[in-house]
Amino acid sequence: MRGAAKACSGRGLLNNQSQITALSIHAAAIRRGGRVLFQGLDLALAAGEACALTGANGSGKTSLLRAVAGLVRLEAGEISFGGVDPAEARGDGLHLVGHADGLKAARTAREELTFWTRWCGGRTATVAAAAEALDLTALLDLEVRRLSAGQRRRVALARLLAAPRPLWLLDEPLSPLDARWREGFAVLMTRHLDDGGMILAAVHDPLPIAAKSLDIAG
C-alpha cells in the first residue's frame, strides 16, 4: 500500500494557481434552525498542518466544514484563506469529502472518479494512479451501488489524490474504513501535509496523524 501510494507522490501539490497556504477562522458563529451552534470560534491553520475537529453530535462540526467551503453562511465572524480571494480559494483550492459522497449508484466507479477529477480540474491521466493508491483498480468497473461503504468512501477519497488541492475538508473520513485503510489513509494524509497541504477533519476518534485539535463546545 505504501508502495502504491508512492505512485501519486512527487507530483508537486501546490502548483495550481490558487495557492492557499493558510486558513484562518476568526470569531465564527453559526446559527442553524434558529439555534446558535457555536460562537467565537477561532482557528488558524498553516501549510503542512492538520486540525481535528471534535465535539458532540450536532455540535456543528459539519456546519463549520460547510461554512469553510462556503456552503453555509456564518452568523458572525470571518473565514480567510491567507490572502487568496475566498471565491477563488473555494473554487479551486479545497476539497470537501462528507457523508454524502456525490457518487451516483448507477454509474461505474471509474466514470464517477473520472468525472469528479475533471470537475475539480484534475487530469484524467491522474485517475489511474489515484485509484491504485487507494487500491481501487480492480473495483473501477463496478457500479457504485455494488461497492461497500468503505469502498465508496475510498472512491470519494481518491478524488483528493487525482485532483490535488491544498485544503482538505474531511467529514469523518475514517468512519467507514477498516483498520488497514485507516492506516493507509493516514499515510496519504501525512504525505499531503508534507507536500504543504492542510487538513481540517471532523472526527470522533483521534486522527491517526499529528494534528492540532479543536473541540467545539456543544
Place this chain on the structure above:
Amino acid sequence: MSRLAALLARETALAWGRGGGPLVAVGFYAGVATLLPLAIGPEPERLAAIAPGAAWVALALASLLSLERLFERDYEDGALDLLSLSSAPLELICFIKCLGQWLATGAPLALAAPVAAIALGARPELAPLIFATALLGGVAFAFTGGIGAALSLGARRGGLLTAVIVLPLFVPPVIFGGGALDAFAGGLPWRSGFALLGAYAAMAVALGPLAMAAACRNALS
C-alpha cells in the same frame, strides 16, 4: 471548458437513465395520446381537429415525468454540494443540467410528437411544424421545469410539488405552440405564435438558471 463538457455528458447520461429516461417519457406520451380518442370518441373529424392540441398537452405532461429528480438526487447524494463548490457559477451548472434534461427527454419527445399527432388524425403536412414547436417547447419545459424542481428541493413528495409549481409555467408554451399549429392547420398566419413560443423559450433559458441557482443555494445553506 472541458469540465463543463464533462458535466453535460454526465447530466445527459443521468437524465437518459433517470426514471426510465426517454423510453418511459415516450411511452407515457404514447399512452396519453391513446387515451384521448377513447375519452373523446372515435369520429375522425373531431379527433383531427384536436390532434395538434392534444399532442401538445401530452407533451407537457410527459415533460413533467423525470423533472422531479433533476436536482433532488444530486441534492440527496451530495453531488450538488460538490458541483456548487467549483469556480463555475451555479447558474451555468443549472443551465447545463437543464440542457442535459432536454437532450435526453425533450428531444426524443419532439420526435414522437408528430407521430402521435398524425396517429390522432392530424394532416401529415403539419408534421414539420409539430416537430419544430415541440422541440422549442421542450426547451421551455426543461428550463421552466428546472425552476420547479429546484424550488421543491428538500420537500417530501417533491415530485408532486414540482408539478404544481411548474404546470402554470407550462401554460404559455402550450398556448403559443398549440395556437401556432391551429393557425397553420386553418391556413391562418402562424408565425406570430411560433415566434412567441421561441421568445418564451429564450426567456426560460435566460432567466430559469438564475431562479434555479437561487433556489439551490437556499436549499444547500
